[in-house]
Amino acid sequence: MTINGLSGQYANQVFPLNGQMVFGRNVNSCNILFSDDTKGISRMHCKIEANGDTVTITDLGSSYGTFVNGNKLQPYSPRKLNVGDTFYLGDKNNLFSLTGVAAAAAPEEVVANIEKSDDKSLLIAGIVLGAIIVIGLIVAMIQRLTRPAEPWYIQILEQMFIQFIDTRRIMLWR
Numbered sequence: 001m002t003i004n005g006l007s008g009q010y011a012n013q014v015f016p017l018n019g020q021m022v023f024g025r026n027v028n029s030c031n032i033l034f035s036d037d038t039k040g041i042s043r044m045h046c047k048i049e050a051n052g053d054t055v056t057i058t059d060l061g062s063s064y065g066t067f068v069n070g071n072k073l074q075p076y077s078p079r080k081l082n083v084g085d086t087f088y089l090g091d092k093n094n095l096f097s098l099t100g101v102a103a104a105a106a107p108e109e110v111v112a113n114i115e116k117s118d119d120k121s122l123l124i125a126g127i128v129l130g131a132i133i134v135i136g137l138i139v140a141m142i143q144r145l146t147r148p149a150e151p152w153y154i155q156i157l158e159q160m161f162i163q164f165i166d167t168r169r170i171m172l173w174r
Contacts (some may be wrong), residue, residue: 001050006086006095009034017055017098022047023089024060040064040090046073048081055081055098064090 003021005013015021015032024030024045025038034041042062049056056078059066066073068087073079081087083100 001055001083002099003032003048004097004099006097007088007092008094009038010094010096017048017050020047020049022060024062034094038094041094045089046087049078057081057087062089 001017003015003017005011005015010032021031022029022044023032023034023041024043025034025036025041026043027033029044034045040063042060042064044060045062046057046059046066049058057066057068057073058078059073059075061075066087066089068079068081069085081098083098086095086097088095
């Protein structure tokens with residue numbers, strides 16, 4: 001899962017959520033650090049913890065508050081965050097969201113996610129499409145190899161016939 005910055009200092013930035021993240025102005029304690037002059041952000045504002053598939057957010061007694069989907073959190077009372085939830089610190093100028101997809105997942109992670117998926121229809125469709133293409137190529141190759149070669153004079157006669165049809169004249173040379 002990731003935390004996406006939607007507005008403010010961290011707009012358009014993506015942070016992978018691994019374990020715990022602390023937001024605030026304290027250089028020694030915070031993972032997501034705001035400058036000292038950022039209005040509405042406390043030294044230790046809030047923390048987000050990921051434990052398996054469960055993500056919680058806790059206000060750490062901030063002065064201006066932490067808001068999830070527009071509702072102010074009670075200090076030191078963890079609240080579950082769901083994928084798609086938004087939260088802001090102090091005001092909407094510091095808005096973030098929780099997303100369920102990593103910003104730059106490694107190919108191994110993408111394959112693992114497909115293998116874990118309950119809906120295998122996309123994977124099955126890809127396999128079927130690949131099989132159809134391979135079978136079509138094999139059939140085309142077999143037809144090409146089994147077709148008898150035409151003698152050179154048959155090709156010339158075909159060309160003369162086509163010219164006769166087009167011009168109504170027999171041309172013996174070009």
